[in-house]
Amino acid sequence: MNRFIAKEGWTVVFTLLGLLLLVWIFWGFSFILLLAFLAFLFLFRASKPYLVCNDEKAILAPIDGRITRIENAYYEDFGECLELNIKNAFYDCGSLSAPIKMQFEKLTLRHGLFLCSELEVAKKMNERMIIRAFAGDKSIIMRICAGSLDRKLKLMNNPHHLNAGDKMGFLLNGSVSLLLPKDTRVHVGLNDEIKAGSLLAYLS
Structure with missing residues (x-):
């Protein structure tokens, strides 16, 4: 089912x-x-992502949606990094999967509101989950932010070791930000519509 x-x-x-x-x-x-x-x-339709690449350094799209941000950023103790944000609309399939083979280092859930993600204040006040993980010898961060239709962020079985494409959870209209090393090679552009499993970037 x-x-x-x-x-x-x-x-x-x-x-x-x-x-x-x-x-x-x-x-x-x-x-x-x-x-x-x-x-x-x-x-609530479900789909299994079609992985376009099996390279262990490939960063694959964790969810259907649109690329809304590709820019340099600074994040706490992670330092300077590249932020790649995907906005999942209510009409996109909300199945959330692992973007790469990774091992969890730290998971933080910050409870909050469920405001429209288009509002600037939603970035700080909406419920969000921050996952810091190792992908080989590189560190990456997934920042999952709830949308107005979501009611709770929760990972499936709270896994700690994931292969690319493994199911992680579900979003109705949230967003996913990937914080990657600055030397990551990006293969998508701003406002591109992408499907889960498609190629986003390569770790150097």
Whole structure:
């Protein structure tokens, strides 16, 4: 079942299905409930990323979306780095996967609000998860930020060792920032529409 519907959406999808059937049996068919069921079925659809590259230094897209930022940045004790941000819209598939083979060093969950991610204040106030990890001999950071439709950030089974393409979680309309070493070679451009598993960059 989780090949077609993300586990995070099972409760709401099957609740709506049961409600649709009950209303149909006792009162009659409801087009409103059918549309609601189909809408949530679409929102929580699952897909396995098609990995375009097997190179261990390749950084692959962790989620469907649009590239909204490619710029130099400075992040706490990580120092100067390259930030690559992907915005996942509600109509994009929200399955979140590992961008590279990596081993977790530190995971921090910062609870917060669920504001529209287009607002400047959302960058600091929305709930977010920060994962620092090793990819071979390089350090990378994944910063996952919830959107207005998300209600909780949670990793699947809280894994610590992941291969590229392994499922990590689900976002409805959040964003994912990858903080990479400054010498990373980028293979995408600003505003590019990308699919999970497509090539983003190479670690040097």
